[in-house]
Amino acid sequence: AFILSVTIVVVAIPxxxxxxxxxxxxxxxxxxxxxxxxxxxLAACETMGNATNICSDKTGTLTENRMTVVxxxxxxxxxxQEEFLKFELHEAVQNIIVEQCSxxxxxxxxxVDSNGKQLDRPNIIGNKTEGxxxxxxxxxxxxxxxIFKSIxxxxxxxxxxxxxxxxxxxAIIHRRDGTIRLYCKGxxxxxxxxxxxxxxxxxxxxxxxxxxxxEYYQHILNMADNALRTLVLAHKDYKNxxxxxxxxxxxxxxxxxxxxxxxxxxxxxxx
Numbered sequence: 460a461f462i463l464s465v466t467i468v469v470v471a472i473p474x475x476x477x478x479x480x481x482x483x484x485x486x487x488x489x490x491x492x493x494x495x496x497x498x499x500x501l502a503a504c505e506t507m508g509n510a511t512n513i514c515s516d517k518t519g520t521l522t523e524n525r526m527t528v529v530x531x532x533x534x535x536x537x538x539x540q541e542e543f544l545k546f547e548l549h550e551a552v553q554n555i556i557v558e559q560c561s562x563x564x565x566x567x568x569x570x571v572d573s574n575g576k577q578l579d580r581p582n583i584i585g586n587k588t589e590g591x592x593x594x595x596x597x598x599x600x601x602x603x604x605x606i607f608k609s610i611x612x613x614x615x616x617x618x619x620x621x622x623x624x625x626x627x628x629x630a631i632i633h634r635r636d637g638t639i640r641l642y643c644k645g646x647x648x649x650x651x652x653x654x655x656x657x658x659x660x661x662x663x664x665x666x667x668x669x670x671x672x673x674e675y676y677q678h679i680l681n682m683a684d685n686a687l688r689t690l691v692l693a694h695k696d697y698k699n700x701x702x703x704x705x706x707x708x709x710x711x712x713x714x715x716x717x718x719x720x721x722x723x724x725x726x727x728x729x730x
Contacts, residue, residue, distance in 0.1 A: 518587075522727040526583075526591035529687070531723040532678050534660045551662025553599070555720055559692050560592040561606040563630035563642040565620055568593055568603075586621070588690060591725050610634075619711050621645070629713040631703075639697035643713040647679045647722060650691040657719040664718055678722055687724035693717040 487504040498504055518524055529540045534552040548556075566585030571577055581597075583590025593603050610632060611618075621628040627645025634640060643650065657667045657675075682689045695717050697703055704712050 518727060522729055524587055524727060525580075526587045526688070526725050526727055528591050528595040528723045529726045530682065531721055532675065533721045534658055534662065536660060537678055549661050552658055552660070552720075555658070555662070555694060556692060557596045557599070557601050558606060558610060558640075559630075559642040559644065559694065559720065560589075560596045561601070561603040562611055562616075562632060563618065563628055563644055564589040564593065564603075565618070565628075566590045566593060568597075587727075588688070588725060592690075592723065595723070617708055617711070619713075625649075625714060627713060629711045631707065631711060633700065637699055639700055639703060641695040641697070641711065641713060642692075643694065643717060644690055644692045647689040647691045648676070650693055650717065651675060651679070651719065653714050654691075654693055654717045654719040655715075656717075658721075667719060675719065675722065682722070682724040685724070687726055690723050690725065692720045692723070694720055 481501065484501040484504050488498045488501060491498055491504065515521060528543075530538055530543045532538075533546075533548055533556065536546075538546045564586070566583055566587070566589035568581040568590065569578070569584055570581050581594065583593070596603060612633065616632045617630065619629040619631075625645070626649045627643055630642045632640055632642070651672060654672070655667050656664050657671065659665050679689050679691075695712075704710070
């Protein structure tokens with residue numbers, strides 16, 4: 460029976476079959492290498508050939524992870540990618556957005572490499588989305604470090620890093636006139652739900668009606684349809700520190716009565 464089994468195997472498998480399979484897989488590996496797919500094990504070609512769905516991380520894998528703000532709604536006006544390059548904001552609106560981007564962050568920019576050579580584009584250390592906001596206000600002519608040092612007080616103010624449950628990051632600062640300002644940014648739809656007012660073109664705070672909120676939601680959807688990552692920035696003012704909740708340092712009041720400031724549309728180019 461053993462000799463019969465060996466005979467069947469010898470007859471059934473031609474001598475050239477293993478070589479043909481190896482050559483075929485090597486050819487497939489070469490073709491996949493041209494598509495920038497590096498194969499370490501030849502058998503993986505056959506496995507990948509049978510794949511019907513591939514689950515992959517997007518940011519930094521399919522994209523360059525170089526976030527850039529290219530359009531948005533600022534001061535109740537929508538600016539597309541062409542208009543964004545040359546638009547001008549009212550000073551009151553711009554100051555609020557610039558302060559938010561400068562203070563409510565953990566990211567920072569590096570302008571030179573390890574050899575001291577000036578970089579063509581600053582490197583973003585930390586959250587790439589926050590870095591895109593820093594690059595935006597830099598293009599407006601503002602230095603985020605200078606603004607941070609002039610406004611933020613380590614003894615009285617707090618920056619709360621991104622909270623994955625509330626989908627936002629927050630900063631609370633005590634201003635020189637005795638008022639308190641809370642800055643908040645995060646997931647567009649979630650932040651919008653917590654807003655009950657908005658800034659008009661001249662920086663005046665107006666009530667946020669249902670129709671106006673729906674208009675902003677539509678802008679968010681349109682940006683998402685154009686493969687843009689959206690972010691909403693908002694703020695809230697207090698007349699003095701007595702209006703803040705007693706536990707504000709542990710639980711910032713960033714989930715109600717916010718004033719909508721802007722929506723930014725951020726692009727991350729494909730590799």
